[in-house]
Amino acid sequence: MSSNKRRLPIKGMSENDDTLLQVIVAVTAQLAVARERVDTLETLLVRHGVLPADAVETFTGTDEDAQRRDTLRSTLVAKVMEPISNGMQADLERLENDHA
Amino acid sequence: MPDRHAMLPVANHDEMAEQFFIRDLKMHIGRKLDPLAEKMAAVLDPGERNNARVETVYNELQEQPSFGRFLSTWRASQDVLWSLIGHSVDRQRGDLEERAAIKQPLGSVTLDPDFVQPSYLEDGDVHLMPGGYGLDDGGVGQGAVMDNGGAIYMLGMNGGFLNDGRGWTLASHLKARWPDFAPDKILEMGCGIGASIVPLVETYPEAEVHGIDVGASVLRYAHARAESLDAAVHFKQGDAERAPYPDESFDCVFSCALFHETSPEAISNIIKESMRLLRPGGVVAHLEVPQRYEEVSLWNQVRGEVEREYNNEPNWKTAISADYHSLLEMAGFEDIATGYQDAAREAVPGNDGFGGESKGVFRSWFVASGIKPKTA
Numbered sequence: 001m002s003s004n005k006r007r008l009p010i011k012g013m014s015e016n017d018d019t020l021l022q023v024i025v026a027v028t029a030q031l032a033v034a035r036e037r038v039d040t041l042e043t044l045l046v047r048h049g050v051l052p053a054d055a056v057e058t059f060t061g062t063d064e065d066a067q068r069r070d071t072l073r074s075t076l077v078a079k080v081m082e083p084i085s086n087g088m089q090a091d092l093e094r095l096e097n098d099h100a
Numbered sequence: 101m102p103d104r105h106a107m108l109p110v111a112n113h114d115e116m117a118e119q120f121f122i123r124d125l126k127m128h129i130g131r132k133l134d135p136l137a138e139k140m141a142a143v144l145d146p147g148e149r150n151n152a153r154v155e156t157v158y159n160e161l162q163e164q165p166s167f168g169r170f171l172s173t174w175r176a177s178q179d180v181l182w183s184l185i186g187h188s189v190d191r192q193r194g195d196l197e198e199r200a201a202i203k204q205p206l207g208s209v210t211l212d213p214d215f216v217q218p219s220y221l222e223d224g225d226v227h228l229m230p231g232g233y234g235l236d237d238g239g240v241g242q243g244a245v246m247d248n249g250g251a252i253y254m255l256g257m258n259g260g261f262l263n264d265g266r267g268w269t270l271a272s273h274l275k276a277r278w279p280d281f282a283p284d285k286i287l288e289m290g291c292g293i294g295a296s297i298v299p300l301v302e303t304y305p306e307a308e309v310h311g312i313d314v315g316a317s318v319l320r321y322a323h324a325r326a327e328s329l330d331a332a333v334h335f336k337q338g339d340a341e342r343a344p345y346p347d348e349s350f351d352c353v354f355s356c357a358l359f360h361e362t363s364p365e366a367i368s369n370i371i372k373e374s375m376r377l378l379r380p381g382g383v384v385a386h387l388e389v390p391q392r393y394e395e396v397s398l399w400n401q402v403r404g405e406v407e408r409e410y411n412n413e414p415n416w417k418t419a420i421s422a423d424y425h426s427l428l429e430m431a432g433f434e435d436i437a438t439g440y441q442d443a444a445r446e447a448v449p450g451n452d453g454f455g456g457e458s459k460g461v462f463r464s465w466f467v468a469s470g471i472k473p474k475t476a
Binding site: 056057059069070073074077078081084085087088089090091092095096099 | 112113120121124125127128129132133136137139140143144164165166167169170173
């Protein structure tokens with residue numbers, strides 16, 4: 001994707017904040033896509049009689065389901081937060097070298 | 101014993117997923133990011149002899165680019181937690197108000213329309229909960245937000261959705277020190293949504309139990325919550341430093357994790373107020389977090405500065421540094437004990453769970469207790 005011509009800095013906003021908001025808008029767009037796809041799947045399953053309309057809303061998972069979801073969630077959190085932990089690890093190593 | 105109560109907001113499928121996400125994000129911060137920050141603090145430690153050790157480390161940490169991102173991530177987890185809970189409660193507001201309308205209540209709630217909350221609460225919303233403890237939304241909404249958020253904030257480790265671990269621990273402490281104590285009237289100062297007061301009702305079923313706090317919405321919710329658990333409690337809006345009851349009204353005055361959300365002056369005033377409110381021979385017991393400032397690690401001392409600045413916990417350091425034995429003594433109490441009570445899920449007479457060593461967060465709670473002399 002090419003960069004914009006004359007994308008002026010917004011007064012009072014740091015470049016970091018501006019970039020972060022771009023990222024948030026982009027992530028939200030992807031979330032909207034995922035949400036709509038799930039809705040499509042639910043609609044098709046109900047329409048074709050595979051599931052009753054309230055199947056998702058009334059879903060109660062087993063302990064096994066909960067464990068699988070916990071793993072999915074913690075993996076997602078760890079991946080999304082990786083730049084934060086990587087940055088801290090890098091700062092820690094630099095500080096250790098500086099103070100060695 | 102039920103594992104939840106009828107006033108608790110019920111998350112739908114997506115809200116449940118959101119809340120699990122925040123819980124797991126907080127666990128990730130605690131298990132992965134916090135230890136990295138702790139290691140950075142250790143590298144920057146100027147040594148125990150430095151007079152401004154904690155301040156030096158905190159200032160240096162803030163110079164590190166990744167530390168700001170760590171703080172921001174942690175604060176975002178807090179901001180988003182309250183936002184998600186707020187939306188969930190808003191969706192259920194009508195239903196919650198219906199559930200709170202009790203036809204034949206066992207207890208009561210008395211509000212003061214002219215009440216002004218203490219300045220230390222006016223200055224910032226504790227834990228960043230929008231509106232703080234004092235917000236009056238005209239109903240029970242703010243109490244529902246506080247209750248639901250609190251259970252997640254404690255990561256379910258203080259009695260799950262009942263969030264009553266501290267209340268059971270306080271009751272257990274009373275049974276440990278005074279197995280035959282049979283109070284007629286009990287008061288909890290700073291009762292919040294009444295999570296800790298219900299175990300006291302269950303432990304002393306013959307007693308008349310009262311609770312005071314600053315927020316009208318929180319108290320309406322506390323009342324409905326207690327009723328849903330068949331607990332008769334009389335809630336009143338008031339300031340624990342100037343409690344709206346006559347002298348010598350109670351046989352037992354207690355609080356659960358109140359001091360660290362007040363001010364240095366308020367701690368002393370609340371202890372003096374406990375003395376005024378107690379009948380001769382009455383019992384005071386104040387429970388706090390299970391850390392003492394001089395014993396916590398350098399990182400946890402720095403963490404205290406972070407909590408003060410970014411999570412509106414302005415009195416954490418004072419509350420865990422205070423000499424409660426002296427404060428109780430100066431207020432006129434006798435038979436004073438300070439120490440750690442094992443976290444409990446029941447109150448057994450004469451249990452031996454009170455001692456001088458903390459077993460750690462969620463395993464022990466600090467308690468300072470004593471007796472008002474029978475003769476002046």
